[in-house]
Amino acid sequence: MCPRSTDPPEHEPVVSVTGLTKRYTGESGRVTAVDNISFDIQPGQIVGLLGPNGAGKTTTVKTVLGLITPTHGDISIHGIPVHEARSRTYNYVSAVLEGARNVYWRLSARENLAFFAGLHGIDPQARVDRHEAIIDTLGLTGKADEPAKNLSRGMKQKVALGCALARETPVLFLDEPMLGLDVETTRDLQTELQRLVQEEGKTIVITSHDMDIIEVVCDRVIVLNDGEIVADDSVDNLLDVFQSQSYRVQLTETPPAHLREQLDTRFRLLNWRTDTDCVEFEIGLAGSEEFFECVDILQTAEATVRSFTEIDPDLEDVFVELTTSESLPPEETES
């Protein structure tokens, strides 16, 4: 029988990554996909792993799962070194990876759930209620006896997710879990993931390009860019740190041509728009010094300011900021 405990050895994080580097040798030479990253994940966290295309998310996840050998670094799941004892770690972790065929296409959703539970040492007969609840949450009830091969892409995705849930491991890695799901199922699944963490003490790592989902579901976000971690903090802290740093400015008359260039050189200038009777732009100002400097520049250029309003950031704004600028903007993110 496989271990059912959701508690890692005392004081151990459930996932621990230290100094992970992965280099590939491709046609265009050596690529450092992941560059010396370290993070721990504690039991009961829902962590979003974010980053633009090519940032190193898939490499990180697959290396943590033992599917890719790291160039350097140590990884453990529940205290077990992944690259020395990969099969032992599978007692603790399930994964749904994008593009991977996780389910048996000849089996129905019900049969797949029973099969994966059984593989993991769980008696499916004893878990019928649990499996029906998973099927219900995923909106698969009407299709639960249909062979998976006859289901739509989104439905197959749901069955794969159901199989991962049926294994009842304490740690779940979900790569783009909501991709292809309709709005209602996405919402149900968000609720279910939160319930799994709050009531069953699961630990979940989600990669997604959908910031709204991450913002709703995750309590911590790790942002990768060019193989490096550029932020690792709670969603609330990340939003707080960026709060009041972006402003939308409207000028009533067209300002002198050099103003745009001057602002762009000095600050983070976005979405410059010229209308018939006004100019509008967004500007990122780190702290009061930059704020007053900007006001000074506008006054010197004799620009007539119609409005100067704070923009409330959402996680998407934070993400764009982190992955398009050279460095971490505010110091507080590292606290």
Ligand SMILES: Nc1ncnc2c1ncn2[C@@H]1O[C@H](COP(=O)(O)OP(=O)(O)OP(=O)(O)O)[C@@H](O)[C@H]1O
């Ligand atoms: N097998 C491979 N051989 C060579 N280079 C690779 C290989 N796999 C990934 N890479 C490169 O490593 C870098 C990171 O890729 P990775 O797939 O981990 O990023 P990602 O953040 O998951 O991207 P996406 O969001 O597009 O899936 C990219 O530059 C990619 O081209």
